[in-house]
Amino acid sequence: MTPMSVEKWTIDGSSRGDRPVTILVVDDEKIIRELCARALTEYRVVQAGNIDDALVLFEQESCDLVLSDVMMPGGNGLELLKKIKELDPSAVVVIMTGFAEKEVILNALKEGADDFINKPLNLLQLKTSIAKALARKRLKDELINLKRLDRLKSNFLSLISHKFRTPITSISLFLQNLQRGVHDTSDSAFADHVRMISDEAHALGRMVSDLLTFSRVMERGDELNREPCDLERLASELIGISREGQMKPGIEAELNGSGCAPVLLDRGKISFALQQVIDNAFKFSGEVGHVSVSIRSAAGRAYVVVRDSGIGIPPVEIPKVFEKFYQVDPDNTGQIRGFGLGLFYAREFVHQHGGTISIDSEPGLGTTVTVMLPLQ
Numbered sequence: 001m002t003p004m005s006v007e008k009w010t011i012d013g014s015s016r017g018d019r020p021v022t023i024l025v026v027d028d029e030k031i032i033r034e035l036c037a038r039a040l041t042e043y044r045v046v047q048a049g050n051i052d053d054a055l056v057l058f059e060q061e062s063c064d065l066v067l068s069d070v071m072m073p074g075g076n077g078l079e080l081l082k083k084i085k086e087l088d089p090s091a092v093v094v095i096m097t098g099f100a101e102k103e104v105i106l107n108a109l110k111e112g113a114d115d116f117i118n119k120p121l122n123l124l125q126l127k128t129s130i131a132k133a134l135a136r137k138r139l140k141d142e143l144i145n146l147k148r149l150d151r152l153k154s155n156f157l158s159l160i161s162h163k164f165r166t167p168i169t170s171i172s173l174f175l176q177n178l179q180r181g182v183h184d185t186s187d188s189a190f191a192d193h194v195r196m197i198s199d200e201a202h203a204l205g206r207m208v209s210d211l212l213t214f215s216r217v218m219e220r221g222d223e224l225n226r227e228p229c230d231l232e233r234l235a236s237e238l239i240g241i242s243r244e245g246q247m248k249p250g251i252e253a254e255l256n257g258s259g260c261a262p263v264l265l266d267r268g269k270i271s272f273a274l275q276q277v278i279d280n281a282f283k284f285s286g287e288v289g290h291v292s293v294s295i296r297s298a299a300g301r302a303y304v305v306v307r308d309s310g311i312g313i314p315p316v317e318i319p320k321v322f323e324k325f326y327q328v329d330p331d332n333t334g335q336i337r338g339f340g341l342g343l344f345y346a347r348e349f350v351h352q353h354g355g356t357i358s359i360d361s362e363p364g365l366g367t368t369v370t371v372m373l374p375l376q
Helices: 030-039 051-060 079-087 102-110 123-179 190-222 233-243 267-283 340-351
Strands: 022-026 044-047 067-069 091-098 113-118 225-228 251-257 263-266 289-298 301-307 356-361 368-375
Touching: 022 030, 022 051, 022 368, 051 079, 051 113, 067 079, 067 123, 067 267, 079 091, 079 102, 079 113, 091 102, 091 123, 091 301, 113 123, 225 267, 233 289, 233 301, 251 267, 251 301, 263 267, 267 289, 267 301, 267 340, 267 368, 301 356, 340 356
Parallel strands: 022 044, 022 067, 067 091, 091 113, 251 289
Antiparallel strands: 225 263, 289 301, 301 368, 356 368
């Protein structure tokens, strides 16, 4: 039995052809499970004969819908429904039940059942109910995604406003004071003020440049334009053009390679990801320190390891650093440059290549970021 489908639902309800819609059928009678599988050939069907196996499969197989009987040895479908909704409140669960089980239906509704199918099964009703339940899931996911995007847009606009306000205010006040003759251009302090305002203007320009970069990389979506890439050469280039590194001449940079073979990568996306990691290594290393980038390969994988001697990250902060808009702010100033998007997209792009990115850090002892990429 090889049920196939070319549809994949993403969070926004669209479909893509790299994973079939998966339905988990749960029933202690194998003949019922096989009957459902034969009726639902347009989907990928996985089967479980009890609640424990069903919960394992639900988490392992990324199931889009669960079709469960009520009465089973070792537990019933309502218990399974409750546990699945606890794991994923948006999960779709359809209950198979007898005609006269009104109390069961009421209890299932209380636990969030999405639909019911009567036993004995009518295969046309089964196919229709499953299709409708999946359509409702798609609409529900679209609504959730629209609300999420609306929140993200509001948060992002608020963040941009906050980040731009400080340099713009500083430049504006300096120009107003200059116009009113407050500053004495012959005073040595005037040169310091000009230098500070110049820094603010450059920071503003970098933020605009970052916004344009984020806009370009987001437009690409999941698209990958792979080409052979020499990771050692790429890392050397990224260290050389690092803005944070150029601003800190007191930090020693070191590149170590072991002759890693070229890797088929989307050069633009991986360059972006590694640049974020390398820039952060310089950014959080103070004025004097050491940053090293090591390239090696083993067991069909390439590893890029970036170490710094900087301030480190508290353990409680590490899980948050890949979240959108999150920024490590060790001094609690609220004035950290940037938008908190770099590491979020770095992880997205590494994951698109089938790789991983991890962080090991301890306050005061520096940070190590490891990027793993499959060689094939």
